[in-house]
Amino acid sequence: MKKMIAIDLDGTTLNQDSQITDRTAKTLQRAIDDGHSVVIATGRPYRMSGNFYRQLNLNTPMINFNGALVHLPEQTWAQELETSFNRSIVFDLMNEKKNLKLDFIAAENRDTFFIDDLSFFDRAMFAGEATSDNLLTENTLIKDPTSMIVRSQPNNLKSVSEEIKQQFGDTVEVNTWGGPNAILEIVAKGIQKAHGLAHLVKVFDTDAEDIIAFGDEHNDVEMLEYAGWGVAMANGTDQVQSVANDVTAKPNTEDGMADYLEKYLDL
Missing domain, CATH: 3.40.50.1000 (HAD superfamily/HAD-like)
Known part of the structure; x- marks a missing residue:
């Protein structure tokens, strides 16, 4: 077979x-x-x-x-x-970014990506170039995203994951990104x-x-x-x-x- x-x-x-x-x-x-x-x-x-x-x-x-x-x-x-999820979750996490000790938040779909802090942009990570058009704001992210990634320090990743699951676990899944980066990926529930x-x-x-x-x-x-x-x-x-x-x-x-x-x- x-x-x-x-x-x-x-x-x-x-x-x-x-x-x-x-x-x-x-x-x-x-x-x-x-x-x-x-x-x-x-x-x-x-x-x-x-x-x-x-x-x-x-x-x-x-x-x-x-x-x-x-x-x-x-x-x-x-x-x-x-499959996408509600973009409001992205902006809710942006409001909690400092408390969660996140380096950056990025939202993406099949064709493009947006990152909330261009100083953290890494061409290798995003496989392309970024301009001001890629800055994550309520005016640029007008569609519900397919995925969102957040980066923190490795020793903080577990607590961030648990906090996101506690707040939004009914609507999203939280996964650890493969590779060397301390990144969580968020996609729709199920x-x-x-x-x-x-x-x-x-x-x-x-x-x-x-x-x-x-x-x-x-x-x-x-x-x-x-x-x-x-x-x-x-x-x-x-x-x-x-x-x-x-x-x-x-x-x-x-x-x-x-x-x-x-x-x-x-x-």
Whole structure:
């Protein structure tokens, strides 16, 4: 049976330098050549992950913003799914920014982003340039956002997450961003990567049992539970390993996902 291979990026497909190694790329290509499909499922926006999609020469739909956007990159797709939340939450958090000890607040959707303090703008993080048009205000953010990110100090992140959940937990989900930055991502309630995969299962009239999913963080938990075979990375959190069907023998720094797929799919 051919598989849909759902892959997280940070800490899973990407190595310690946030790159896809030649071995991982070649392994995924061999899987595709054998008739399997590869779907990227990431918390990143497309502007920060499209380069990996292109590197792997994919033509499958992509899941961004932890499931809030399911789309066919660079194409018009009738089955595209984008889920937003009320923009008032953004402005409520801006009013509490000082008390929460946040460095910055950014709101984004598929096409653009807004940040409340341009002095914190990092081109690498936002994969583009910023002008005064990207300054986050009530006049610029006129649409409900698909995602919001906030940055604080690492030792403050847990308390910020708990405070946001306490205030807005009925309407949003709060996830830790993958990678080295102390960032929380906020999306609409009920949105996770499994939500995006379920949409693809429906669109392509397939079965979740035919999905093998790889992840390393708590925002991958639902995806690994949903998939017919969920695989946690050796470098994954205790939580994600506890729900997985299996754990890779090697971490992301040693092509752990590629190593596992070569054996599992007999590549």
